Amino acid sequence: xxCKIIFxxxxxxxxxxxxxxxxxxxxxxxxxxxxxENECIGVILxxxxxILRLDPPPVRKMIEAGVPIAxxxxxxxNAYCLSMVRIFALFVIN
Numbered sequence: 001x002x003c004k005i006i007f008x009x010x011x012x013x014x015x016x017x018x019x020x021x022x023x024x025x026x027x028x029x030x031x032x033x034x035x036x037e038n039e040c041i042g043v044i045l046x047x048x049x050x051i052l053r054l055d056p057p058p059v060r061k062m063i064e065a066g067v068p069i070a071x072x073x074x075x076x077x078n079a080y081c082l083s084m085v086r087i088f089a090l091f092v093i094n
Contacts, residue, residue, distance in 0.1 A: 014038060022072060024057040025049055032058070036066035045074035046090035047081045056094040 010027040014034030021035065022043035035042060042062050049056045063069060071091055073081050081087055 010035070013040065020070070022074070023048065024062075025054045027057065027062075029061075032062055032065045032067060035062070039068065041070050042067045043070045043072045044091060045072050045079070046087055046094060047079040048074045049094065050090050051079040059091075 008028075010021060010024060010031035011034070013021040014031050017038050018040055020041040020043055022045055024042055024044070025048070034040075042057070042059075044057055044059055046056070048054065059069060071084070071087055073084065073087055075081075
């Protein structure tokens with residue numbers, strides 16, 4: 001049930017015309033298209049997927065659809081990382 005709810009949160013961001021959205025590990029094709037149309041920035045948080053053992057977000061699909069991408073550190077107690085070099089490495093590897 002949680003994954004299903006998370007799946008629709010990105011669509012809500014599209015409908016609200018959010019300028020940026022993060023935690024996009026679960027996102028629909030429709031939401032990706034909406035993000036591209038709204039020029040909504042997809043903030044990718046590689047440490048979140050890595051530490052929580054989630055599938056990484058579909059970044060290649062997002063880029064191909066025209067979604068602008070930014071990298072973030074997700075500085076939270078469960079997934080913090082002080083090194084943007086490590087963030088970039090996780091992003092490239094996954």
